[in-house]
Amino acid sequence: MKQIIVVGNGMVGYKFCEKFVAEQGSEEFKITVFGEEPRPAYDRVHLSEYFENQDAKALEMAPASWYAEHNVDLITGERVSDINRASKTITTAKDREFKYDYLVLATGSSPFVPPIKGVEKEGVFVYRTIEDLEGMLAYAAKLNAEKPNAKAAVLGGGLLGLEAGKAVMDMGLEPHIVEFAPKLMPRQLDSRSSQVLKLKLESIGLNIHLSKATNQILGEKAITGMEFGEDDMLEVDMLIISAGIRPRDELGRASGLEVGVRGGIVVNNKMLTSDENIYAIGEIALYNQMIYGLVAPGYEMAEIAVKQILGHKEHIMPESIDMSTKLKLIGVDVASFGEPFMPAAKGHSIIFENKTQHLYKRINVSLDGKELLGGILVGDAADYNMLHQVYLNGMAIPEDPSQLILPASEGGSSFGSVLDLPDTAQVCSCESVSKGDICSSITEGDCNNLGDVVTKTKATSGCGGCKPMVVDLVNETLKSLGKEVKETVCEHFNFSRQELYDLVKVNKVADYDEALNLFGEGNGCEVCKPLLASIFATITMETPNRQPEIQDTNDRFLANIQRNGTYSVVPRVAGGEITPQQLITIGEVAKKYDLYTKITGGQRIDLFGAQIHELPLIWKELIDAGFESGHAYGKSLRTVKSCVGSTWCRYGMHESVTFAIEVENRYRGLRSPHKLKGGVSGCIRECAEARGKDFGLIAVEGGWNLYVCGNGGATPKHAVLLAEQLDDKTVIKYLDRFLMYYIRTAGPLVRTAPWLEKLDGGIDYLKKIVIEDTLGIAEELENEMQGLVNKYECEWKQAIENPEMMKRFKHFVNSEDTDDNLVFVPMREQKMPKQWA
Amino acid sequence: MQDILSQYESVSKEAVKEWFKVGKTEDFPENSGACIKYKTKQIAVYNFVRTGKWYATQNLCPHKMEMVLSLGMIGDKDGIPKVACPMHKKNFSLEDGSNLGGEDLKIATYPVKIEEGNVYIGFSD
Numbered sequence: 001m002k003q004i005i006v007v008g009n010g011m012v013g014y015k016f017c018e019k020f021v022a023e024q025g026s027e028e029f030k031i032t033v034f035g036e037e038p039r040p041a042y043d044r045v046h047l048s049e050y051f052e053n054q055d056a057k058a059l060e061m062a063p064a065s066w067y068a069e070h071n072v073d074l075i076t077g078e079r080v081s082d083i084n085r086a087s088k089t090i091t092t093a094k095d096r097e098f099k100y101d102y103l104v105l106a107t108g109s110s111p112f113v114p115p116i117k118g119v120e121k122e123g124v125f126v127y128r129t130i131e132d133l134e135g136m137l138a139y140a141a142k143l144n145a146e147k148p149n150a151k152a153a154v155l156g157g158g159l160l161g162l163e164a165g166k167a168v169m170d171m172g173l174e175p176h177i178v179e180f181a182p183k184l185m186p187r188q189l190d191s192r193s194s195q196v197l198k199l200k201l202e203s204i205g206l207n208i209h210l211s212k213a214t215n216q217i218l219g220e221k222a223i224t225g226m227e228f229g230e231d232d233m234l235e236v237d238m239l240i241i242s243a244g245i246r247p248r249d250e251l252g253r254a255s256g257l258e259v260g261v262r263g264g265i266v267v268n269n270k271m272l273t274s275d276e277n278i279y280a281i282g283e284i285a286l287y288n289q290m291i292y293g294l295v296a297p298g299y300e301m302a303e304i305a306v307k308q309i310l311g312h313k314e315h316i317m318p319e320s321i322d323m324s325t326k327l328k329l330i331g332v333d334v335a336s337f338g339e340p341f342m343p344a345a346k347g348h349s350i351i352f353e354n355k356t357q358h359l360y361k362r363i364n365v366s367l368d369g370k371e372l373l374g375g376i377l378v379g380d381a382a383d384y385n386m387l388h389q390v391y392l393n394g395m396a397i398p399e400d401p402s403q404l405i406l407p408a409s410e411g412g413s414s415f416g417s418v419l420d421l422p423d424t425a426q427v428c429s430c431e432s433v434s435k436g437d438i439c440s441s442i443t444e445g446d447c448n449n450l451g452d453v454v455t456k457t458k459a460t461s462g463c464g465g466c467k468p469m470v471v472d473l474v475n476e477t478l479k480s481l482g483k484e485v486k487e488t489v490c491e492h493f494n495f496s497r498q499e500l501y502d503l504v505k506v507n508k509v510a511d512y513d514e515a516l517n518l519f520g521e522g523n524g525c526e527v528c529k530p531l532l533a534s535i536f537a538t539i540t541m542e543t544p545n546r547q548p549e550i551q552d553t554n555d556r557f558l559a560n561i562q563r564n565g566t567y568s569v570v571p572r573v574a575g576g577e578i579t580p581q582q583l584i585t586i587g588e589v590a591k592k593y594d595l596y597t598k599i600t601g602g603q604r605i606d607l608f609g610a611q612i613h614e615l616p617l618i619w620k621e622l623i624d625a626g627f628e629s630g631h632a633y634g635k636s637l638r639t640v641k642s643c644v645g646s647t648w649c650r651y652g653m654h655e656s657v658t659f660a661i662e663v664e665n666r667y668r669g670l671r672s673p674h675k676l677k678g679g680v681s682g683c684i685r686e687c688a689e690a691r692g693k694d695f696g697l698i699a700v701e702g703g704w705n706l707y708v709c710g711n712g713g714a715t716p717k718h719a720v721l722l723a724e725q726l727d728d729k730t731v732i733k734y735l736d737r738f739l740m741y742y743i744r745t746a747g748p749l750v751r752t753a754p755w756l757e758k759l760d761g762g763i764d765y766l767k768k769i770v771i772e773d774t775l776g777i778a779e780e781l782e783n784e785m786q787g788l789v790n791k792y793e794c795e796w797k798q799a800i801e802n803p804e805m806m807k808r809f810k811h812f813v814n815s816e817d818t819d820d821n822l823v824f825v826p827m828r829e830q831k832m833p834k835q836w837a
Numbered sequence: 838m839q840d841i842l843s844q845y846e847s848v849s850k851e852a853v854k855e856w857f858k859v860g861k862t863e864d865f866p867e868n869s870g871a872c873i874k875y876k877t878k879q880i881a882v883y884n885f886v887r888t889g890k891w892y893a894t895q896n897l898c899p900h901k902m903e904m905v906l907s908l909g910m911i912g913d914k915d916g917i918p919k920v921a922c923p924m925h926k927k928n929f930s931l932e933d934g935s936n937l938g939g940e941d942l943k944i945a946t947y948p949v950k951i952e953e954g955n956v957y958i959g960f961s962d
């Protein structure tokens with residue numbers, strides 16, 4: 001059996017063992033791994049978590065038992081002191097000798113301690129191992145006991161230094177960061193982003209000192225301060241040095257392996273050193289004249305060494321190594337990818353900066369604007385994973401690349417689906433897991449949820465930065481298979497609204513009961529009943545009078561239920577145009593039935609406080625005077641609001657009232673997944689607020705501009721332009737197509753704006769369907785809509801003319817009494833329901 | 838206000854002192870609720886045609902004290918027959934009156950019997 005000796009049991013040394021024993025053919029090798037520290041390998045990336053819980057076990061890469069279970073000999077607390085290349089043996093500090101066939105050096109690095117006078121004083125620490133942290137904790141506890149407001153400084157404002165700054169805060173000391181360069185994280189950030197980060201860190205209590213060269217550590221025995229220059233000093237009681245790393249290449253150096261000028265053991269793309277039996281991986285390996293201080297390249301090197309030793313010679317290290325990184329520093333997102341700094345000759349930068357919110361985003365794109373070259377994110381790195389993938393895979397970017405980083409409210413678009421990524425896209429770089437690996441573990445493997453996928457692929461188990469993307473991928477993949485995350489209607493129907501719509505239509509289902517018998521189970525509920533009622537209405541234009549038992553209460557009584565269980569009545573006032581005689585009629589009815597009256601937001605009049613038995617009486621009078629139902633109670637067309645337009649307005653360009661009335665009367669009574677509102681403005685002053693509606697028309701030179709998918713309400717949204725300068729006929733044609741397509745495909749209770757947001761391809765796709773008719777369904781949509789328009793009848797007229805239908809407008813079955821619990825109190829010359837509590 | 842609520846207490850079949858006739862079965866809408874009056878009480882009666890079962894509860898929703906439960910939609914949740922209040926969609930079991938959303942709200946239930954096409958509700962007062 002061949003012997004492999006791994007020197008160093010850090011993250012990369014461990015990863016080598018893990019990857020090796022997982023390979024076929026590994027059983028012919030025996031691995032012995034030496035660790036100088038007293039414990040098995042732990043996760044140094046998340047070292048600062050030790051300050052929160054002091055749980056060293058939680059940081060372990062694998063428990064000590066793992067090594068035994070996998071036939072790996074782990075020897076901790078014993079440093080390898082010598083390599084004898086001629087005899088292929090190593091000697092340890094305990095003077096024991098071991099023979100090897102292959103030697104893997106994974107000794108990592110040690111903190112660089114600059115040669116500053118006084119650096120040996122008590123209270124000066126480095127930040128690397130759990131032992132270092134334990135020393136700091138003990139010292140900090142002593143300081144806290146001796147003096148209040150003790151201060152600690154970190155020398156070095158790089159990535160690790162800021163981590164150490166958090167550690168200082170956690171220890172209850174006043175934190176200071178001292179950096180030689182004029183900016184924080186000089187390797188990852190440009191000056192502006194560093195400024196933003198500095199502001200943010202200062203806002204949470206870190207004191208930051210830039211451009212400070214430390215001359216001397218002050219103090220007798222223990223540190224009392226740092227001196228930067230004459231009369232420039234900082235009093236501190238403790239110092240943590242985090243001024244970079246130096247590869248621990250002394251073993252290689254002593255045994256004559258080729259090393260770099262500034263340290264590191266030289267390796268080729270097979271991770272082989274100048275000795276054909278010795279590999280070097282991780283932070284001691286000098287590859288392409290570079291030391292890579294990140295975990296992902298270290299893991300990749302481990303993988304290459306494993307493959308090479310097992311004879312899979314085709315596996316070699318890529319020429320360029322991605323140094324993109326994302327981390328959370330003291331709760332602040334910081335990320336940089338690709339080329340964060342880019343010479344102006346190579347491309348253009350787009351920068352979004354908001355110091356008030358401590359936000360900074362920069363992307364670098366090629367001169368032709370087609371390629372993403374790199375970028376920096378500070379404060380909000382939510383887009384990092386997607387941007388990183390776009391960069392890695394050379395994916396197409398929007399014509400206006402600023403959309404990649406602009407806030408959504410400023411017209412920035414979120415990315416498409418994660419499923420658009422190529423299968424080869426590396427999602428988890430620590431564990432080299434591609435999008436294809438993740439998706440196929442579900443589509444072809446037997447993974448059914450996030451946990452399964454993580455166990456199977458190991459994705460997210462390294463730095464964890466890819467987690468949001470893995471979650472999205474798992475959900476989207478499950479969704480695409482119709483598993484679990486499927487958006488079904490309710491427990492009674494295992495279908496989406498669109499599926500049910502098709503099923504009912506194709507099978508010519510007669511009523512709710514038949515639908516439940518054919519496609520559902522149980523006895524229905526308040527979700528599926530009105531949903532099917534809406535589907536029946538949009539297929540056959542049936543009114544709620546046919547199946548009152550499946551209607552929401554409002555539709556069942558053709559009125560809006562209000563706070564005390566009474567109802568309100570809204571007659572249609574198309575376009576908001578009303579005659580004095582109609583106003584008088586409404587006034588008389590309101591007076592007769594003692595109803596509270598108010599003008600609605602949709603230019604009509606609402607009459608409140610009617611009891612169920614009064615509804616038909618009220619409607620009889622309104623219908624006799626020429627009114628009809630306003631459908632204010634339904635998930636249906638409500639109003640088409642208008643401004644007065646060219647008939648009266650001196651600015652008006654077209655007759656907005658006339659057209660609003662035509663449009664409202666065309667779609668009156670139309671049931672839809674949610675309520676529908678329209679607006680028509682006579683000029684661009686937009687007095688009808690048409691862009692706040694599901695569909696809006698604005699008069700312009702040469703016709704109407706048609707906007708769709710806006711709304712007011714809880715999540716206001718402006719409607720977006722669908723087509724320009726249309727004549728009346730084309731407006732109707734496009735509206736027919738748009739509305740019918742929405743009604744067919746939207747989920748239950750989804751208004752047009754969120755529907756469009758979820759529509760693949762967005763407004764451009766909608767334009768293709770409505771204007772270009774790429775699906776070839778435009779005529780069908782128009783015909784369906786015309787069919788519904790032709791079948792319209794006023795459901796209130798229908799109800800009051802049919803005694804059978806009238807039976808439900810009664811408070812008690814067994815008594816002519818009315819509800820005696822209603823109490824009204826006066827309010828501004830009208831009335832309102834008495835408050836209960 | 839509490840007076841209105843306190844007059845509603847569940848009645849078990851065994852505790853019924855009076856079976857009060859509230860109408861013929863055809864007076865009650867199918868797969869829906871309707872309201873009847875008994876002394877000062879308002880009782881919602883539900884007619885499940887699919888299962889052939891009848892239920893009765895107080896008409897008062899204890900959430901906002903509105904006389905509206907008979908106007909709510911009926912159905913079931915995990916096999917338990919229920920009514921959804923039309924005001925805020927609170928779901929109540931028609932078997933024991935408990936709130937199916939886990940809230941501390943409860944409605945009183947009353948036994949129903951059908952004899953010779955007549956609907957009777959059982960009361961203990």
